[in-house]
Every structure is written in structure tokens, then in C-alpha cells.
Amino acid sequence: MCRNLSNYALIFLFVALSGLIFLLRNIHTVENWNCHTVSALYKLQSRIQSSFIPVNLPTFHHNRTFCANLGQKPSPEDELEERYLLGSIAWPRPPARSAPPALRQTSDPVHSLFTILPTREGRAWHVGDQLEVLVQMHDFQGRPKHYGGDFLLARLHTPELGAGVAGQVLDHKNGLYSALFPLLWLGSAQVEITMVHSSEAVAVLRRLREERPDRVFFKSLFRLGFLSETTLCNICLPPDQQPLCNYTDLYTGEPWYCYKPKMLSCDTRINHAKGGYLKHLITNREALLFQSGVNLKVAIHASGADRINVLPRRKDPTKFAPSGFYYADSWRPLGGTSVRRFNDSSAITQCLKNKVVNMYGDSTARQWFEYLTEFVPELKEFNLHSPKNVGPFMAVESTNNILLKYRCHGPPIRFSTVTASELRYVSNELDGLAGGPDTVVVLSIWSHFSTFPVEVYIRRLRHIRRAVLRLLDRAPGTVVVIRSANLQALDQEVSLYNSDWFSLQLDDVLRAMFRGLNVQLVDAWQMSAAHHLPHALHPPEVIVKNMIDVLLSHICPEEKKSPQT
Ligand SMILES: *[C@@H]1O[C@H](CO)[C@@H](O)[C@H](O)[C@H]1NC(C)=O
Ligand SMILES: *[C@@H]1O[C@H](CO)[C@@H](O)[C@H](O)[C@H]1NC(C)=O
Numbered sequence: 001m002c003r004n005l006s007n008y009a010l011i012f013l014f015v016a017l018s019g020l021i022f023l024l025r026n027i028h029t030v031e032n033w034n035c036h037t038v039s040a041l042y043k044l045q046s047r048i049q050s051s052f053i054p055v056n057l058p059t060f061h062h063n064r065t066f067c068a069n070l071g072q073k074p075s076p077e078d079e080l081e082e083r084y085l086l087g088s089i090a091w092p093r094p095p096a097r098s099a100p101p102a103l104r105q106t107s108d109p110v111h112s113l114f115t116i117l118p119t120r121e122g123r124a125w126h127v128g129d130q131l132e133v134l135v136q137m138h139d140f141q142g143r144p145k146h147y148g149g150d151f152l153l154a155r156l157h158t159p160e161l162g163a164g165v166a167g168q169v170l171d172h173k174n175g176l177y178s179a180l181f182p183l184l185w186l187g188s189a190q191v192e193i194t195m196v197h198s199s200e201a202v203a204v205l206r207r208l209r210e211e212r213p214d215r216v217f218f219k220s221l222f223r224l225g226f227l228s229e230t231t232l233c234n235i236c237l238p239p240d241q242q243p244l245c246n247y248t249d250l251y252t253g254e255p256w257y258c259y260k261p262k263m264l265s266c267d268t269r270i271n272h273a274k275g276g277y278l279k280h281l282i283t284n285r286e287a288l289l290f291q292s293g294v295n296l297k298v299a300i301h302a303s304g305a306d307r308i309n310v311l312p313r314r315k316d317p318t319k320f321a322p323s324g325f326y327y328a329d330s331w332r333p334l335g336g337t338s339v340r341r342f343n344d345s346s347a348i349t350q351c352l353k354n355k356v357v358n359m360y361g362d363s364t365a366r367q368w369f370e371y372l373t374e375f376v377p378e379l380k381e382f383n384l385h386s387p388k389n390v391g392p393f394m395a396v397e398s399t400n401n402i403l404l405k406y407r408c409h410g411p412p413i414r415f416s417t418v419t420a421s422e423l424r425y426v427s428n429e430l431d432g433l434a435g436g437p438d439t440v441v442v443l444s445i446w447s448h449f450s451t452f453p454v455e456v457y458i459r460r461l462r463h464i465r466r467a468v469l470r471l472l473d474r475a476p477g478t479v480v481v482i483r484s485a486n487l488q489a490l491d492q493e494v495s496l497y498n499s500d501w502f503s504l505q506l507d508d509v510l511r512a513m514f515r516g517l518n519v520q521l522v523d524a525w526q527m528s529a530a531h532h533l534p535h536a537l538h539p540p541e542v543i544v545k546n547m548i549d550v551l552l553s554h555i556c557p558e559e560k561k562s563p564q565t
């Protein structure tokens with residue numbers, strides 16, 4: 001009897017424990033069920049679907065025609081421009097080899113050296129002169145390199161003065177590089193040369209860009225009633241795998257596809273989101289080319305002195321003029337525009353009085369929106385119930401009649417869930433603006449294009465440029481400001497998706513495509529390259545402050561002093 005009882009107790013204990021374990025395991029799901037009104041069935045289903053996504057990735061043929069069969073064919077003029085643009089960003093390739101290079105044959109920043117060249121007449125340096133530095137690249141065995149294609153950055157700076165300027169790097173395609181700097185301030189100045197990637201690493205990135213546009217993948221949720229499915233999406237999907245939903249934009253022809261859900265129609269797309277990043281894209285040997293502290297953003301040392309002393313101005317400025325430089329930690333553009341400092345919020349509200357500022361782009365445009373709403377407390381964010389970090393966002397200052405808006409650009413966009421109805425192409429949004437002297441348009445579109453062939457970016461910018469021109473034609477006073485790409489922190493993983501080399505190539509295309517138009521450029525590239533703070537995808541606040549000063553100076557330029565009578 002006693003024995004029987006203890007048996008029952010054991011069984012009871014077992015059942016109770018199993019129940020508890022079941023409950024604990026599912027508590028997360030249960031919580032989710034409680035805070036949404038959607039059915040538990042749907043939640044469970046989408047959870048299962050999402051977790052299947054990486055497993056379901058189709059196997060693609062990775063070759064250069066991967067994306068070519070999707071999207072409209074460009075017109076002959078567009079094709080001509082595309083060829084010109086691609087030619088203008090041509091990057092030297094390492095010589096063809098029968099086998100991939102061993103690490104010891106690749107560029108090594110530690111063995112490489114730079115030398116400050118003396119002035120032509122052997123005299124002292126003066127403000128307005130050009131400083132030339134010669135860089136000789138070596139491999140890990142210390143042997144000089146005989147071909148170009150390394151990605152180098154150059155900076156001249158004086159920390160005590162808060163001064164810095166980005167240098168121009170010229171590739172002589174024989175292992176030698178020149179870095180040119182304008183001398184813009186007095187006193188001691190120090191040269192800094194950084195190898196971002198070896199030419200061999202750039203060759204890997206180039207291959208990924210052309211052949212692996214699937215290395216960032218996207219997904220969409222489809223839902224109707226209790227049914228829901230999640231499928232894979234991208235700018236191009238091989239059509240031979242499964243039926244496609246074609247979301248190509250009717251106005252621009254911008255392509256976008258998802259695999260068709262099995263049970264639901266293409267009309268039931270609810271949202272868009274980043275799916276993830278593919279791993280194992282490169283071989284172990286290739287991975288050696290992307291080692292932080294070894295051959296990824298590593299400084300090259302000077303063979304002699306790494307600094308010079310600059311004396312007062314003697315002659316006119318030199319040929320190479322950067323867009324600006326830092327002095328006393330403030331950005332000073334060269335070539336006309338002077339920057340006003342907007343140090344307090346009232347200066348900003350005075351500048352933006354009666355204006356509507358429309359910001360479009362990636363998170364680097366959103367960062368400007370966030371800076372303004374944080375720095376100007378009167379600029380109250382209006383709650384649109386948008387998802388965090390995604391938007392759209394809106395802020396209002398009613399005393400001075402200011403409206404500030406932000407919206408992300410159309411796909412490819414690697415944000416967390418964007419509602420399908422909020423997926424808009426910038427060019428279509430611009431077509432919806434009346435424009436005028438009180439309308440400001442801010443564009444920052446670059447980072448989410450780095451995993452695709454450059455043609456994809458060219459096509460996107462072409463559509464945006466056309467819409468900008470239409471806007472400026474119907475409302476000539478509209479202020480259009482374009483923010484360029486910037487440098488960012490790189491490790492091996494980030495390099496494969498977002499290397500500065502991808503950004504640089506896109507940025508060169510951006511500048512070329514908007515050159516000569518009535519739009520203003522905020523040179524985020526040089527503003528990050530010339531600054532002493534570490535590179536970051538979202539630059540530190542001091543740099544953003546300088547960018548906002550430049551932006552606002554374009555919106556409210558300094559009043560021209562009327563000539564004395
Ligand atoms: C490239 O891939 C496509 C499918 O994605 C295939 O049809 C084509 O034959 C491939 N081309 C080469 C040269 O392998
Ligand atoms: C998708 O739709 C666009 C526009 O209607 C069309 O030009 C394109 O050929 C379609 N793509 C496919 C793969 O059918």
C-alpha cells in the first residue's frame with residue numbers, strides 16, 4: 001500500500017515535471033501569441049516557415065549572367081553611359097595565375113613603405129604647395145610588388161590643430177603609388193597611409209560582386225486569413241527553380257522578385273525584410289586576405305620621416321583640390337561654398353523656417369533625421385507608429401512651420417520588416433513632390449547596393465536622376481542635397497558584403513552621374529577619410545554635426561554682403 005502510493009507519487013511528479021518543461025519551452029511563443037491578435041496558428045506557421053528559409057535557399061549557377069536576364073534592357077544612350085561609367089571605375093586586376101596566390105605573394109602593409117618626396121627645388125614646404133608621397137608595396141616575403149590594384153587610403157593631419165585632409169591616391173600599376181596632398185595649414189603635418197585591402201583581396205571582392213548578388217538575401221511574408229508563407233526575394237532570382245512573383249515597378253521598371261508562395265497568390269505580400277547573409281563565400285586561402293591587424297585596414301610605415309613642416313603661403317593652390325578639410329575640428333569646404341555653423345537649435349529652426357525637408361535613403365539619411373530631432377527639441381517627432389529604425393518618420397515644428405520627413409529607399413533594402421505598402425522607390429516619391437524654394441530633398445543611397453553588380457546601382461541612380469531633373473524643371477528653386485558614401489569599420493565578414501572598396505566604386509558612380517546638375521553634394525567620403533575618429537558606417541556625432549552644417553549651409557547660404565556704396 002505504502003509502496004503503491006509512492007509509485008503514484010513518482011508518476012505524478014513525472015507528469016507535473018513534463019508539463020512544466022513543456023510550458024517553459026513554449027513560454028516565448030505563448031508570450032508572442034498574447035501580444036498580437038493574430039491567430040496562434042498563423043504565428044506558429046510563420047515561425048516554422050522563417051526557420052526553414054536558409055535551408056530552402058536554391059542552388060544558383062554563379063556566373064556573370066546571374067542577374068542579366070532580369071530587368072529591362074537599357075536604351076542605347078543608357079548603355080553608352082553605363083559603359084563610360086564602368087570604364088571610369090575600372091580597377092586594375094592582379095595578373096592571371098594558374099592557381100590562387102599564396103598569402104606570401106600578396107601585399108603586406110608591414111613590409112610596404114612610404115617616402116615623402118622632397119619639393120622639386122629642394123626647398124621648404126609652404127601652404128598652397130602640393131605634397132607628394134611615394135608608396136612601394138611589398139609582399140609578405142618582403143619582395144616588391146610589380147602590379148597595382150591595392151586599395152590605399154591617404155590622410156595628412158595635425159592632431160593638435162584638429163586638422164586633417166584626405167589625400168588622392170594614384171596607382172602606377174607597378175607596385176608604386178603616389179599620394180597627393182594639398183598643404184592647407186601652417187605647422188607640422190603628419191602623413192598616414194592605410195592599406196584597406198590588397199589587390200588580391202579586391203579581386204575576391206570583385207568576384208563576389210559579379211557572381212554572388214545572392215550573398216545578402218531577402219524575404220517576404222505572404223498572408224491571407226489564417227494562411228501564411230514566407231519566401232525568398234531578391235533583385236534577381238533564377239527563374240528555373242520555382243515560379244516567381246514579379247514586383248517589377250511599373251513606373252521605373254526597377255526589378256524585384258519573390259518566389260511565389262505555394263498556396264497564396266502574389267497579391268498577398270505583407271512585408272519585406274532582410275533574410276540574412278550567406279556564409280562560406282570564400283575559401284580558407286582567400287580568408288587569409290582579410291585579416292584584421294594583418295592586411296585589412298593596416299597602416300603602412302614611413303621609410304624616413306612621416307611628417308613635414310609647412311611655412312606660410314607662397315603661391316596659388318595646386319591642381320588637386322579636395323572638397324574640403326578639417327581645421328579646429330570643423331569642416332571647411334574648398335571651392336566657393338562657405339559653411340555656417342549651426343551651434344544652437346534656434347539657428348537651425350530659423351534656417352528651416354517654412355520648409356519641408358524630405359529625406360530619402362538608407363540609415364545614413366536616417367542618422368541625419370535623428371540628429372536634427374535630437375538637437376532641436378522643438379522639432380517634435382510625430383508618432384506614425386512606424387517600426388523602430390525603419391520608418392517612415394516625420395517631425396514637426398509648428399511655430400516656424402517646419403516639416404521634416406524620412407523614408408527609406410526601395411528594395412534592395414536590408415532593414416528589418418518594412419510593410420509592403422511602404423516600399424517605395426525614391427524616383428516615384430520625387431515625382432509626387434510639388435517642389436519649390438521651400439522644399440528640400442536629401443538623398444543618401446549607397447550602402448544597400450554593395451552586394452550587387454554596379455549596373456544595378458547605375459540603373460537605380462538613373463531613375464532617381466531623371467526624377468530630380470523633372471523636379472528641378474517644374475520647380476527650379478527646390479534644394480536637392482546628395483550625401484555621398486562614407487568609410488566604415490571593416491572586419492573580414494563586413495568586408496565581403498560592405499567593403500569600402502564597394503562603397504568607393506559606387507560613390508565614384510554617384511558623383512559622375514550627378515556632376516554638373518543643380519544639386520549639392522555633401523562629401524561624406526572625405527569628411528570621414530579626413531577625420532581622426534575611427535571609420536564607422538554611422539559616423540560619430542562630431543562628423544554628423546559637420547555634415548548637417550554643410551547641409552544647412554546649402555539650404556540657407558550665408559547672405560552675400562551687398563557691395564559698399
Ligand atoms: C550562367 O547561369 C545561368 C543561370 O543562372 C545559366 O543559364 C547560364 O548558362 C550560365 N552561363 C554560364 C556561362 O555558365
Ligand atoms: C516582370 O515584369 C516586368 C514588367 O511588367 C517585365 O518587363 C519582366 O519581363 C517581367 N519579368 C519576368 C521574369 O517575367
Ligand SMILES: *[C@@H]1O[C@H](CO)[C@@H](O)[C@H](O)[C@H]1NC(C)=O
Nearest residue numbers: 328329330340341342343344
Ligand atoms: C560654433 O562652435 C564652434 C566650435 O565650438 C566655434 O568655433 C564657432 O565659433 C561657433 N560658431 C557660432 C556661429 O556659434
